[in-house]
Amino acid sequence: MATIKDIAARAQVSAATVSRVLNHDETLSVSRDTKERIRQIAQELAYVPVKARKKNDRKRKMRIGIVLNQPSDLEKDDPYFYPIRQEIEEECMRQGVEQARIFYLPTIQNDPAVQEVDAFILIGRIHEEVADFLQRNQKQVVFISHSPNDEYFSSVSIDFSQAAGKVMRHLINQGYKKIGYIGGQERENGFRKRVAIEDKRETVFKELMDAAGYSYKNNIHIADFTMDDGYRMGKKAIDQGSLPEAFFIASDRMAMGALRAFQEHGIRVPEDVAIGSFDGTELAQYASTPLTTVSIPTKEMGRMGVRKLLTTEEGDLPMRWVLPSRLIVRESCGSRINKLLES
Numbered sequence: 001m002a003t004i005k006d007i008a009a010r011a012q013v014s015a016a017t018v019s020r021v022l023n024h025d026e027t028l029s030v031s032r033d034t035k036e037r038i039r040q041i042a043q044e045l046a047y048v049p050v051k052a053r054k055k056n057d058r059k060r061k062m063r064i065g066i067v068l069n070q071p072s073d074l075e076k077d078d079p080y081f082y083p084i085r086q087e088i089e090e091e092c093m094r095q096g097v098e099q100a101r102i103f104y105l106p107t108i109q110n111d112p113a114v115q116e117v118d119a120f121i122l123i124g125r126i127h128e129e130v131a132d133f134l135q136r137n138q139k140q141v142v143f144i145s146h147s148p149n150d151e152y153f154s155s156v157s158i159d160f161s162q163a164a165g166k167v168m169r170h171l172i173n174q175g176y177k178k179i180g181y182i183g184g185q186e187r188e189n190g191f192r193k194r195v196a197i198e199d200k201r202e203t204v205f206k207e208l209m210d211a212a213g214y215s216y217k218n219n220i221h222i223a224d225f226t227m228d229d230g231y232r233m234g235k236k237a238i239d240q241g242s243l244p245e246a247f248f249i250a251s252d253r254m255a256m257g258a259l260r261a262f263q264e265h266g267i268r269v270p271e272d273v274a275i276g277s278f279d280g281t282e283l284a285q286y287a288s289t290p291l292t293t294v295s296i297p298t299k300e301m302g303r304m305g306v307r308k309l310l311t312t313e314e315g316d317l318p319m320r321w322v323l324p325s326r327l328i329v330r331e332s333c334g335s336r337i338n339k340l341l342e343s
Helices: 004-013 017-024 034-046 049-062 073-078 081-095 112-117 128-136 160-172 200-212 227-240 252-264 300-311 333-343
Strands: 063-068 098-104 121-123 138-144 154-158 180-186 186-190 193-194 221-224 246-249 274-277 293-294 320-324 326-328
Touching: 004 017, 004 034, 004 221, 017 034, 063 081, 063 112, 073 128, 073 320, 081 186, 081 300, 098 112, 121 128, 138 300, 154 160, 154 300, 160 180, 160 200, 160 274, 160 293, 160 326, 180 200, 180 227, 200 221, 200 326, 221 227, 246 252, 252 274, 293 333, 300 320
Parallel strands: 063 098, 063 121, 121 138, 138 154, 154 320, 180 221, 180 246, 246 274
Antiparallel strands: 186 193, 293 326
């Protein structure tokens, strides 16, 4: 591999001159012809700067592991988290990085393969005790879609409060006053425990309803983030009577289940009840009534997680990247019908 000394010998100048030319030092007093000659020789010798060589070597040597908080069969059925993992794997391939393997929370502590991995990407709401364990083993970590402690760990996520506010403000702006909420219980997953934590979506729902002076008593239904529980909570809301005018539902999967429950009981969406959802998965656009939802850049989160690990140097401070979300308005919220009625 060519060095600065090799270029200097062929160009008949000093190594210091070559270094300053290749580093675009504008204060260097040499002729334009000399600069062009040095650059031409560097190109002919296929010279690669030391920084670039180190970066490429680092890519070739780095082995990245992915930590999941759920078994692979459940993860593949998850339209939110599975695309993140897929994009991490694809970005590793694009960057020429060796991806060692997938790790699962219940077994990672006793898995000897941890020692074969240089850095880890933790997907989902994983407790910081897992990151502490990895860092004690001299491993880099970055969280995706969660930030348990910004002071100690880097992460790539969205602002869940801001994203939830986009759905709620849209529903309120459509004139809905009696709005219900269907969601799940958020939990941080540790090695052997699951700790209940605040769900920003539910918090924002309550804050904006309170600010508007609207009551939501008996119209909050909490279960798990599954289609089955969305269906079950939809039926519960129907059986309870006095159905709200609209629902903010915390995931597209739950919204699909609730939509099915409403349709089975002859309740039309959005004519009888409107729905605003969350996640922006592919499911949303193919629902029997396409869902208004907040789109989350899941693939971008996975991609940036890999790039973060590749660019981190020893001693760098933890950083949090917050990616933008986007409200996608479709039929389920009733805004298109409202516009037609207004016109």
